[in-house]
Amino acid sequence: xxxxxxxxxxxxxxxxxxxxxxxxxxxxxxxxxxxxxxxxxxxxxxxxxxxxxxxxxxxxxxxxxxxxxxxxxxxxxxxxxxxxxxxxxxxxxxxxxxxxxxxxxxxxxxxxxxxxxxxxxxxxxxxxxxxxxxxxxxxxxxxxxxxxxxxxxxxxxxxxxxxxxxxxxxxxxxxxxxxxxxxxxxxxxxxxxxxxxxxxxxxxxxxxxxxxxxxxxxxxxxxxxxxxxxxxxxxxxxxxxxxxxxxxxxxxxxxxxxxxxxxxxxxxxxxxxxxxxxxxxxxxxxxxxxxxxxxxxxxxxxxxxxxxxxxxxxxxxxxxxxxxxxxxxxxxxxxxxxxxxxxxxxxxxxxxxxxxxxxxxxxxxxxxxxxxxxxxxxxxxxxxxxxxxxxxxxxxxxxxxxxxxxxxxxxxxxxxxxxxxxxxxxxxxxxxxxxxxxxxxxxxxxxxxxxxxxxxxxxxxxxxxxxxxxxxxxxxxxxxxxxxxxxxxxxxxxxxxxxx
Amino acid sequence: xxxxxxxxxxxxxxxxxxxxxxxxxxxxxxxxxxxxxxxxxxxxxxxxxxxxxxxxxxxxxxxxxxxxxxxxxxxxxxxxxxxxxxxxxxxxxxxxxxxxxxxxxxxxxxxxxxxxxxxxxxxxxxxxxxxxxxxxxxxxxxxxxxxxxxxxxxxxxxxxxxxxxxxxxxxxxxxxxxxxxxxxxxxxxxxxxxxxxxxxxxxxxxxxxxxxxxxxxxxxxxxxxxxxxxxxxxxxxxxxxxxxxxxxxxxxxxxxxxxxxxxxxxxxxxxxxxxxxxxxxxxxxxxxxxxxxxxxxxxxxxxxxxxxxxxxxxxxxxxxxxxxxxxxxxxxxxxxxxxxxxxxxxxxxxxxxxxxxxxxxxxxxxxxxxxxxxxxxxxxxxxxxxxxxxxxxxxxxxxxxxxxxxxxxxxxxxxxxxxxxxxxxxxxxxxxxxxxxxxxxx
Numbered sequence: 001x002x003x004x005x006x007x008x009x010x011x012x013x014x015x016x017x018x019x020x021x022x023x024x025x026x027x028x029x030x031x032x033x034x035x036x037x038x039x040x041x042x043x044x045x046x047x048x049x050x051x052x053x054x055x056x057x058x059x060x061x062x063x064x065x066x067x068x069x070x071x072x073x074x075x076x077x078x079x080x081x082x083x084x085x086x087x088x089x090x091x092x093x094x095x096x097x098x099x100x101x102x103x104x105x106x107x108x109x110x111x112x113x114x115x116x117x118x119x120x121x122x123x124x125x126x127x128x129x130x131x132x133x134x135x136x137x138x139x140x141x142x143x144x145x146x147x148x149x150x151x152x153x154x155x156x157x158x159x160x161x162x163x164x165x166x167x168x169x170x171x172x173x174x175x176x177x178x179x180x181x182x183x184x185x186x187x188x189x190x191x192x193x194x195x196x197x198x199x200x201x202x203x204x205x206x207x208x209x210x211x212x213x214x215x216x217x218x219x220x221x222x223x224x225x226x227x228x229x230x231x232x233x234x235x236x237x238x239x240x241x242x243x244x245x246x247x248x249x250x251x252x253x254x255x256x257x258x259x260x261x262x263x264x265x266x267x268x269x270x271x272x273x274x275x276x277x278x279x280x281x282x283x284x285x286x287x288x289x290x291x292x293x294x295x296x297x298x299x300x301x302x303x304x305x306x307x308x309x310x311x312x313x314x315x316x317x318x319x320x321x322x323x324x325x326x327x328x329x330x331x332x333x334x335x336x337x338x339x340x341x342x343x344x345x346x347x348x349x350x351x352x353x354x355x356x357x358x359x360x361x362x363x364x365x366x367x368x369x370x371x372x373x374x375x376x377x378x379x380x381x382x383x384x385x386x387x388x389x390x391x392x393x394x395x396x397x398x399x400x401x402x403x404x405x406x407x408x409x410x411x412x413x414x415x416x417x418x419x420x421x422x423x424x425x426x427x428x429x430x431x432x433x434x435x436x437x438x439x440x441x442x443x444x445x446x447x448x449x450x451x452x453x454x455x456x457x458x459x460x461x462x463x464x465x466x467x468x469x470x471x472x473x474x475x476x477x478x479x480x481x482x483x484x485x486x487x488x489x490x491x492x493x494x495x496x497x498x499x500x
Numbered sequence: 501x502x503x504x505x506x507x508x509x510x511x512x513x514x515x516x517x518x519x520x521x522x523x524x525x526x527x528x529x530x531x532x533x534x535x536x537x538x539x540x541x542x543x544x545x546x547x548x549x550x551x552x553x554x555x556x557x558x559x560x561x562x563x564x565x566x567x568x569x570x571x572x573x574x575x576x577x578x579x580x581x582x583x584x585x586x587x588x589x590x591x592x593x594x595x596x597x598x599x600x601x602x603x604x605x606x607x608x609x610x611x612x613x614x615x616x617x618x619x620x621x622x623x624x625x626x627x628x629x630x631x632x633x634x635x636x637x638x639x640x641x642x643x644x645x646x647x648x649x650x651x652x653x654x655x656x657x658x659x660x661x662x663x664x665x666x667x668x669x670x671x672x673x674x675x676x677x678x679x680x681x682x683x684x685x686x687x688x689x690x691x692x693x694x695x696x697x698x699x700x701x702x703x704x705x706x707x708x709x710x711x712x713x714x715x716x717x718x719x720x721x722x723x724x725x726x727x728x729x730x731x732x733x734x735x736x737x738x739x740x741x742x743x744x745x746x747x748x749x750x751x752x753x754x755x756x757x758x759x760x761x762x763x764x765x766x767x768x769x770x771x772x773x774x775x776x777x778x779x780x781x782x783x784x785x786x787x788x789x790x791x792x793x794x795x796x797x798x799x800x801x802x803x804x805x806x807x808x809x810x811x812x813x814x815x816x817x818x819x820x821x822x823x824x825x826x827x828x829x830x831x832x833x834x835x836x837x838x839x840x841x842x843x844x845x846x847x848x849x850x851x852x853x854x855x856x857x858x859x860x861x862x863x864x865x866x867x868x869x870x871x872x873x874x875x876x877x878x879x880x881x882x883x884x885x886x887x888x889x890x891x892x893x894x895x896x897x898x899x900x901x902x903x904x905x906x907x908x909x910x911x912x913x914x915x916x917x918x919x920x921x922x923x924x925x926x927x928x929x930x931x932x933x934x935x936x937x938x939x940x941x942x
Contacts, residue, residue, distance in 0.1 A: 005592060009795070013602045013834050025567055026921040028843050029850045033735065036849040038708035038873055041699075043737045043842075048609045051837035058571055061599065061831055065580045068595030072579035078588075086583050091542055093573065099551035101559045102761030103902055105894060108555070111548035112760050125528050137621035137762060138820040140807070151663055178807035178817035182632075184663030187812040227517050256515065257522045272820065281596040282586040282618065282783065282823030284763035300659070322659030326562065326624035326652045327761025339542060345532020354511040361514055382514040410592050418588075421808065470591040472797045473790050477590075480786030480801040483774055487787040488615045488801060490605035492772060495614075 003413030006066040007471040020053040067471040079418040079430025082273035102327040113311030128260020129290030134329040142268030142287030143179035152298040163212040171422040196224040196377025217246035221422040223383035233263025252384030255350035275337035286333040355435035356385040366446035386432035400456035402427040408466035557899035560918025562650040572755040590799040597798035601785040603830040610733040611747040612740015613769035617782035619822040620766025623750035624653040628660035634694035634723040642667040678705040678870030689720040698727040704877030714743030734841030755832030765825040781816030886915040
């Protein structure tokens, strides 16, 4: 396999003790704390952190970083996450990019406002919407913003109380219903039909005067294009509901189909997925929202406007939902997304969709006849940028599950796909290579998967006990979450040790 | 202009199931350009900004400018961390899991709480979600928040609470001490799900009423939510010591620059109480062992709270958060250590006092506005509109403090000034010199 991950028994920072001189980056002063802080607020005991020389801090975190996998180390085909290569840039390290205070006078941040404006304009054109805001800090944050705007729209029409339902397919990402709940809506779930698309008959039954909106991603989480989307938009609009597009899967249709053209009223985008900004181990991301004309009034404030000479922050939107971010969104992330779009151009963006889709379908062709694998929902239909496969046959025949296969993939120096999502597929693996994986990497991944399945049939133990080549083997996840054994901080761990 | 999508592109066969009418036929008018050209143009756009390192700035108000040690940038840019994802496969992701666990532990240590999540988007959304938590836990429909808090945080709180039809009551301060008005809190606390207090306050005031406020909240069956700046906690006692149930705050300045307000780092932590822990939003890393018990390891814990499992019953919809900022904060705090944290806190206290004393010497200026102890920020009253003072300061190469008049007109011509270790005495002398001239009409 040629892969062994670094493995350090790296202590926690709290367990480190290194005695050496420490130089501060600021000047020390001597003060009498009693004349600077009210007596009942003075901190009595020092914080527990050790005092460490910089070299030991550097070693500690550098060693830890080596025990981590990333796109820059190998193929990372997590379905629904779009782990494409993140182009490297040093621009966001510039003082005039990152040492800007959000409350500075507009005249002193014209460059920043221009960047926000430009990116918004590109995203409007790409999504086919009329106005984009970059305020949400992540996709789910964008969903919340969108659903709050749906609420505001209906409240404005006197239907705030009556329209209390949001319809969501059973294949949807969990954040969709969670966002709808946070916005005070009741979630109505519609099933996916045997063709892998929303069951139109079931949708018809679910739609009513209580429908505030319908949330869907297209291509859907199976990787299939919702071919009836125009009909669905019509049906939802006919009962007075709004159409919400979850942009997590935009990679599959970027530059080829626009959500606005499919009938969507509100669109969110994940800049850290489709527009290549790095995932950072879980963020920061950015979740732009694009809306059609009839929803502009409800956008969060401020809106960035341009009068031909100056960029301005407009807070004067009487029907605004308010604000979802303390300021304008994750500005440094915008810079990366903007340069990505300008370097790619529309041809490059189309190529993203075409190649990511091709990678997925080529992979499918390589594994489709492998024993143990099933392609659910109309296997002959082309997928787009990602595909859901089922390892149910493998599990039935060998007892080896998708989880075990995922752990064994780690031994080969690649990251597993998303597992057990979407919920409607048993022993699911959702695979998304993105367009930045080479033909060879896709073929290699297919051959690795086939090899592991062979192992499952012939030598299951090696799969069931995987991984073997990573920093650590399987972990006791239950122990981490059980109230009696949980240790969610070092403080809690020590308390439990003392039997408290 | 009609773009000819190469009809011979054989990959279009994969789109055979897409209705023909939906296939884009017009151009998006986005031309591809070279990296060299794009970055050149971007640099020229950025040069139109005045940054706070080249133009001295006294802005604060919830976002603060503190030194970013280069080691933080170095490690946070490492390819293993920067381009990794949420660690759903812990065996190959112990690096980021342990760093985030250390971050959580440091936050607990600083705040006196026991469980912290890996991050929220920023202080504003952390506060909003803490309030939503209190509603879920108590089943009540009312919250008490400060009148004098960041208008930007308050707007987010109101937006998040709107769909749930919650009564939001605001309490004021004592006009001479700047401290929270306990009587106003007592009057409105009945049936409240939570009391939210900030220490230091939005005005930078160190509030000695926080002990009493906590008791009032608990006696009325409300949760006590405290908003803090963790950098103060090297010298100020932690909210855990005065009864906080939930702590929220801003962590951006722990190792990251202001970045026009984003990305930021929302801090959220709770006491060791399963009722609170189960309702905490966001990701939490837990300490465990390998399955054979031989090695220590880290995994994501209590995932049953989260959206990918509980869906509409989840404690929040948050998925992608600000993990890399939490990594940066961990490195920053590790570089400071407990002594450094205290020393930095003492320096900031000294700087704050020095600047406010120097400004008090200007005729017509009341500095500070309230008779109080301040950390890093303080309000001053000017004899003329702060807007005018700020324009003239800007003409002369200084970014002044936050003009509070539009938000809290009852205080008159008030400006909120912030100072950190990035300022030295010559910055103060410059500000004092310019301000003296400006208030004299020069």
